[in-house]
Amino acid sequence: MEYNFREIEKKWQDYWEKNKSFKVEVDRSKPKYYILDMFPYPSGSGLHVGHPEGYTATDIVSRYKRMKGFNVLHPMGWDAFGLPAEQYAIQTGTHPSIITNKNCDTFRRQIKSLGLSYDWDREVNTTDPGYFKWTQWIFTQLYNTWFDAEIQKGRPISELEIPEEIKTAGKEAIRKYVDDRRLAYYDDAQVWWCDHCKIVCANEEVLTDGSHEKCGNIVKRKNLKQWMLRISLYAERLLKGVDELTDWPDSVKDMQRNWIGKSSGAEVDFQLEGLTNKLKVFTTRPDTLFGATYMVVAPEHPLLEKIMTIEQAPKVRKYLTSASLKSDLDRTDLAKEKTGIFTGRHAINPVSGKSIPIWVADYVLMGYGTGAIMAVPAHDTRDFEFARKFELPVNCILDPGEAAGDIRDKVLAGEACWTEDGIYINSENRAKGITINGLNKEEGIKNITAWLEQKRLGKETVNYKLRDWLFSRQRYWGEPFPVIHWEDGEIEVLDKSKLPLELPALEKYLPGDNGESPLANAKDWLLVKDKNGRKGRRETNTMPQWAGSCWYYLRYLDPKNPDVAFDKETEKYWMPVDLYIGGAEHAVLHLLYSRFWHKVLYDLGIVSTNEPFKKLFNQGMILAFAYETGTGAKVASDLVEEVDGEYYHKETREELNQIVAKMSKSLKNVVNPDDVVEHYGADSLRLYEMFMGPLEATKPWTENGVKGVFGFLARVFKFFSNNDHITNEEEAAETLKVLHQTIKKVEQDVVNLRFNTAISQMMIFTNHCIKAGKVTKNTAETFIKVLSPFAPHLCEELWEAYGYSESIGKESFPDYNNKYLKESTFEYPVSFNGKMRFKIELPVDMQVSEIEKNVLAHDLAQKWTIGKQIRKIIIVPKKIVNIVVS
RNA sequence: GCCCGGGUGGCGGAAUUGGUAGACGCGCUGGACUUAAAAUCCAGUGAUCCUUAUCGAUCGUGCGGGUUCAAUUCCCGCCCCGGGUACCA
Missing domain, CATH: 3.10.20.590 (Ubiquitin-like (UB roll))
Structure with a gap:
C-alpha cells in the first residue's frame, strides 16, 4: 500500500475535528495534566518552522499523557495586540482588528494542518473584548492592592491603615498616602520621543546611535504621565520563588535572579559642608569607607541644585545639558571615557572626618540605590578610572597581601585598583572609636556596619536592580486602561460592571498631540461627564503587549465565562501549568511579569498556587544554512551552486563558505511549513522537527533531513500495512526484546523531552522488523501505539486498517516487560x-x-x-x- | 567586561553517578532493479598506516596540563562560537 500522506492526514484531521477528540472538561476521576505552549503573536508572514518545534513537543507529551490516563488540558490562542497591525492601520486606514483576525485565521489553519491536539473550544485572543475585559479587571485589582512589607504580602487597599497624622492632614493627603502604596500608580516617567514622527518609541526602536529605527532622526527623552506597576516591592518574593522552581532550567533561574539583582550593603549619610542636608549613598562595601576620597551624584539627583556652588553652577548646568542629550547607550557604553564635573561642594567622610569633594557624573545612575555614591578609587574599577582621569586622590586601605605578587606594590601606592579581599590598613579613627585594621573583608563589613548603625550614620540595606514596570504605551492597538481622570484630580478606576472598556473606532490611527495615543483623537469616547456634571477624560494610554500574555494561561481554564475571569473550583483543578514550553527569549520578562501578577492574584485569594508554571522548558532556535564570501559578505541562497560539496557563487564563480544563520527573506533561506506539509506531510514535519537534535539546541534545517524521516515513515507504513508481514506464529525472542527496549526508551525519552533519541530507537526497531520480515499482530499494534504520539495521522490510519473503529488515541500506552529485557x-x-x-x-x-x-x-x-x-x-x-x- | 549555553566523522547528532567513542539519520561510494533516470532495496563509510585479502596497528571528542587501571565525561589554565546584559556602587 502506498503511503498517501495527503489523503491520510486530511482524513484524520477531519475526524478529530468532527469528533472533538481533544475536548476536555474538569474530570475528577482522572489526574490532570496542563500542557501549555507560549502562544504566538499572529504575524502577517504566517507560521515559520520554528513555531511547530515547541508545538510538536507539547503535542507528543499531550498525546502520550492521554494514553497514560491523564485528563490533559492543551490549549492554543493568540497574543494579538501589537505594533505591526497598528502600523498597517496607519497606512491603510483599516481597523487593526481586521488584519489581526485575518492573521489569526492563517495561523489557525496552519497549526491545524500539523495535526496538533489542541482543544480548540478553548481558543483565546487577547484582543477579544471578552478576554481583555478581564485583563482590565486584573489591572483594577492591582490598583486596589498594596504590599504589606511586614508580612511580604499584597492586601486589599481597604485594609491599608492610614496613620493619624495623615488623616488629620485632610483628604488630599490621604489620597496621596494611598496612591503611593497602590501596586498600580500614575507618575511621570521618561520615554523616548521622536520629534519627526511625533511618536513615543519603544527602547528596541531606538538604534545604537540614538536615532529612530523608522525615520533615522535622533530621538530625545521626554517626560510623560505613565502607569507604573510596583513589581519592585515583590522583588524578594519573586527571588525566593525562584528557589521553588525545581523543574526550571538553571539558566533561566539564573537570569531571573540576575535581573532581580539583589545586593546587600549599607546606606551611609555624608554631612554636606555649608548645608544642613545630608547626602545618602548606597554601598555594598561600607568596609572601604576609609578609602572614600570623593563622592559622585547622578545628573538627575534632587539635591544637586543645592549642592552645586554659585561659582560652579554654570559649568555644572552645561554638563547636565550635554548629559541629557546623550542616548542611553552613549551613557552606558563601557568603552566610553567617563565624564563629570566638580560641583564646588564638599562633604564629610563620616569615619575619617575628612572633607571630600562632590562631583556629578553620568556613570552614576539615578535609578539605582540612592543616585549618589561614595567613590573608593583604590578598590573599585569605575571609581579608579574616574579618579585617574580627573586626578582625584587614590587611598589604598586594603593590602592585597603577598599572593597578589607584583601588583601589590602598585595597589599600595594607589597606582592600581584592587577589588578582592585583603587586610585593612589605614582604617582607623581613634577619636571616633573605630578601627578595622588587620581584619579581612567579611569582618570589616560587619564591624563598620555595626558602628554606623550604632552612631546612627547609616544602616544595613538591601537593594534590588529590579525597577518598577512601565506599564503604558502611547498606542491604539492595546487594552485601554479602565480609568477616568476627573477634573478635580480624582482618578476613577472603572467597576467590573463597566468592563470591558472597548476601543473606539477611528478614521485615522495617527498618534495624538504631545505624545498621546491615537485615542486622544476619539473625542466622543474620550470625554465623559458624571451625573453631577463633573467633567472627566479617559486614559489615552493603552497597556503593553505583556498585559494579555501575563495571565492567558488562566483564561484557558474557563475561556467563555462571562461572569468571572475563571471559575475558582476549575482553577483549583487545573493549576499549576505542569509543562510550559517556549522560546528562551522570554526567559526574563514574560516569565517574571507573569509570576508577579500570579503572586498578586495569589495574595488576593484569586488563584490557588504560589507559582504558575511547574516545569519550564526552552526550545532552541531553528536556523538555516546560508552562504558568505571569504570577506564575510552574505550571498542569497538562490545564487549558490553546490559542486562536490563545495559552494560557489553562480555568477561570479567565487567559492563560498557555508554558515548557519537565522532564516531571513534577504538570505532567501526561509522554510515555510506549508511547503513541507505539502511535499512530505505533517507527520514528516513533526518527526523531523523532533529528530533534528535535542529540543533545547539551536540547529539548522536541512531538507534532506525531512526526506530521511519521510523515508522512515514510508517504510513503517509499507511494512505494517502489509498483511504478508504479519505472522500468527509465536514472536521471535529478539523481536520481543527490541520491542520492549523501544517501549522503555521511548517512554523515558518522552518524559524527559528527548525526542530525537526516542525516534532513533523507533528507527532501530523498524529496521529490525524489516530484516526479520515478519512480526505478530500484537507486536505491530504495540509499536503503532508507541509511534502514535509522534506520527498520529499515520498511526490512526494503520490502527483503522487493523480493524479498530475507535481512535488510537483512546488506547493505553503500552507497558514494557522487564522479562524480555533481561540478558543471560x-x-x-x-x-x-x-x-x-x-x-x-x-x-x-x-x-x-x-x-x-x-x-x-x-x-x-x-x-x-x-x-x-x-x-x-x-x-x-x-x-x-x-x-x-x- | 559580566552571566548562561556550546565545541565529537563530510553534515545533524548519539554515548557522561568515569568503563567498547561515533547509535540513528543525512551525504557519499559500490551493487541490484530500469532502455534510462527518479524512487526503492542491499552493502560499505572517522583518519592514517600495514596487508594480495583477511587479521591488524597507530591516532582521534577545541587547545595545553593534571587526577585515574580507565577521561568526550572529573580538576586547573587557555582558545573559539552562540545567546543574554550593559558603569547596579
Missing part, C-alpha cells in the same frame, strides 16, 4: 592498559574470579600478555575488564 550473557570488552582489544561473551551472573579465568584463558589474551607482566586486573561486572600489563 554480557559481552565484555577486554582492555589492556585502557585500550579495548577484544570482546568475550560471558554469563551475566558469572563471579569475578571466574571472569578473570575465562578472560586470561582467551587466545587473544595471550597476544597481549606474552612477555609482559600482569600488574593488575580490574573487573567491573556487566561493564568492562581492564588488564594492566608492563
Whole structure:
C-alpha cells in the first residue's frame, strides 16, 4: 500500500475535528495534566518552522499523557495586540482588528494542518473584548492592592491603615498616602520621543546611535504621565520563588535572579559642608569607607541644585545639558571615557572626618540605590578610572597581601585598583572609636556596619536592580486602561460592571498631540461627564503587549465565562501549568511579569498556587544554512551552486563558505511549513522537527533531513500495512526484546523531552522488523501505539486498517516487560592498559574470579600478555575488564 | 567586561553517578532493479598506516596540563562560537 500522506492526514484531521477528540472538561476521576505552549503573536508572514518545534513537543507529551490516563488540558490562542497591525492601520486606514483576525485565521489553519491536539473550544485572543475585559479587571485589582512589607504580602487597599497624622492632614493627603502604596500608580516617567514622527518609541526602536529605527532622526527623552506597576516591592518574593522552581532550567533561574539583582550593603549619610542636608549613598562595601576620597551624584539627583556652588553652577548646568542629550547607550557604553564635573561642594567622610569633594557624573545612575555614591578609587574599577582621569586622590586601605605578587606594590601606592579581599590598613579613627585594621573583608563589613548603625550614620540595606514596570504605551492597538481622570484630580478606576472598556473606532490611527495615543483623537469616547456634571477624560494610554500574555494561561481554564475571569473550583483543578514550553527569549520578562501578577492574584485569594508554571522548558532556535564570501559578505541562497560539496557563487564563480544563520527573506533561506506539509506531510514535519537534535539546541534545517524521516515513515507504513508481514506464529525472542527496549526508551525519552533519541530507537526497531520480515499482530499494534504520539495521522490510519473503529488515541500506552529485557550473557570488552582489544561473551551472573579465568584463558589474551607482566586486573561486572600489563 | 549555553566523522547528532567513542539519520561510494533516470532495496563509510585479502596497528571528542587501571565525561589554565546584559556602587 502506498503511503498517501495527503489523503491520510486530511482524513484524520477531519475526524478529530468532527469528533472533538481533544475536548476536555474538569474530570475528577482522572489526574490532570496542563500542557501549555507560549502562544504566538499572529504575524502577517504566517507560521515559520520554528513555531511547530515547541508545538510538536507539547503535542507528543499531550498525546502520550492521554494514553497514560491523564485528563490533559492543551490549549492554543493568540497574543494579538501589537505594533505591526497598528502600523498597517496607519497606512491603510483599516481597523487593526481586521488584519489581526485575518492573521489569526492563517495561523489557525496552519497549526491545524500539523495535526496538533489542541482543544480548540478553548481558543483565546487577547484582543477579544471578552478576554481583555478581564485583563482590565486584573489591572483594577492591582490598583486596589498594596504590599504589606511586614508580612511580604499584597492586601486589599481597604485594609491599608492610614496613620493619624495623615488623616488629620485632610483628604488630599490621604489620597496621596494611598496612591503611593497602590501596586498600580500614575507618575511621570521618561520615554523616548521622536520629534519627526511625533511618536513615543519603544527602547528596541531606538538604534545604537540614538536615532529612530523608522525615520533615522535622533530621538530625545521626554517626560510623560505613565502607569507604573510596583513589581519592585515583590522583588524578594519573586527571588525566593525562584528557589521553588525545581523543574526550571538553571539558566533561566539564573537570569531571573540576575535581573532581580539583589545586593546587600549599607546606606551611609555624608554631612554636606555649608548645608544642613545630608547626602545618602548606597554601598555594598561600607568596609572601604576609609578609602572614600570623593563622592559622585547622578545628573538627575534632587539635591544637586543645592549642592552645586554659585561659582560652579554654570559649568555644572552645561554638563547636565550635554548629559541629557546623550542616548542611553552613549551613557552606558563601557568603552566610553567617563565624564563629570566638580560641583564646588564638599562633604564629610563620616569615619575619617575628612572633607571630600562632590562631583556629578553620568556613570552614576539615578535609578539605582540612592543616585549618589561614595567613590573608593583604590578598590573599585569605575571609581579608579574616574579618579585617574580627573586626578582625584587614590587611598589604598586594603593590602592585597603577598599572593597578589607584583601588583601589590602598585595597589599600595594607589597606582592600581584592587577589588578582592585583603587586610585593612589605614582604617582607623581613634577619636571616633573605630578601627578595622588587620581584619579581612567579611569582618570589616560587619564591624563598620555595626558602628554606623550604632552612631546612627547609616544602616544595613538591601537593594534590588529590579525597577518598577512601565506599564503604558502611547498606542491604539492595546487594552485601554479602565480609568477616568476627573477634573478635580480624582482618578476613577472603572467597576467590573463597566468592563470591558472597548476601543473606539477611528478614521485615522495617527498618534495624538504631545505624545498621546491615537485615542486622544476619539473625542466622543474620550470625554465623559458624571451625573453631577463633573467633567472627566479617559486614559489615552493603552497597556503593553505583556498585559494579555501575563495571565492567558488562566483564561484557558474557563475561556467563555462571562461572569468571572475563571471559575475558582476549575482553577483549583487545573493549576499549576505542569509543562510550559517556549522560546528562551522570554526567559526574563514574560516569565517574571507573569509570576508577579500570579503572586498578586495569589495574595488576593484569586488563584490557588504560589507559582504558575511547574516545569519550564526552552526550545532552541531553528536556523538555516546560508552562504558568505571569504570577506564575510552574505550571498542569497538562490545564487549558490553546490559542486562536490563545495559552494560557489553562480555568477561570479567565487567559492563560498557555508554558515548557519537565522532564516531571513534577504538570505532567501526561509522554510515555510506549508511547503513541507505539502511535499512530505505533517507527520514528516513533526518527526523531523523532533529528530533534528535535542529540543533545547539551536540547529539548522536541512531538507534532506525531512526526506530521511519521510523515508522512515514510508517504510513503517509499507511494512505494517502489509498483511504478508504479519505472522500468527509465536514472536521471535529478539523481536520481543527490541520491542520492549523501544517501549522503555521511548517512554523515558518522552518524559524527559528527548525526542530525537526516542525516534532513533523507533528507527532501530523498524529496521529490525524489516530484516526479520515478519512480526505478530500484537507486536505491530504495540509499536503503532508507541509511534502514535509522534506520527498520529499515520498511526490512526494503520490502527483503522487493523480493524479498530475507535481512535488510537483512546488506547493505553503500552507497558514494557522487564522479562524480555533481561540478558543471560554480557559481552565484555577486554582492555589492556585502557585500550579495548577484544570482546568475550560471558554469563551475566558469572563471579569475578571466574571472569578473570575465562578472560586470561582467551587466545587473544595471550597476544597481549606474552612477555609482559600482569600488574593488575580490574573487573567491573556487566561493564568492562581492564588488564594492566608492563 | 559580566552571566548562561556550546565545541565529537563530510553534515545533524548519539554515548557522561568515569568503563567498547561515533547509535540513528543525512551525504557519499559500490551493487541490484530500469532502455534510462527518479524512487526503492542491499552493502560499505572517522583518519592514517600495514596487508594480495583477511587479521591488524597507530591516532582521534577545541587547545595545553593534571587526577585515574580507565577521561568526550572529573580538576586547573587557555582558545573559539552562540545567546543574554550593559558603569547596579
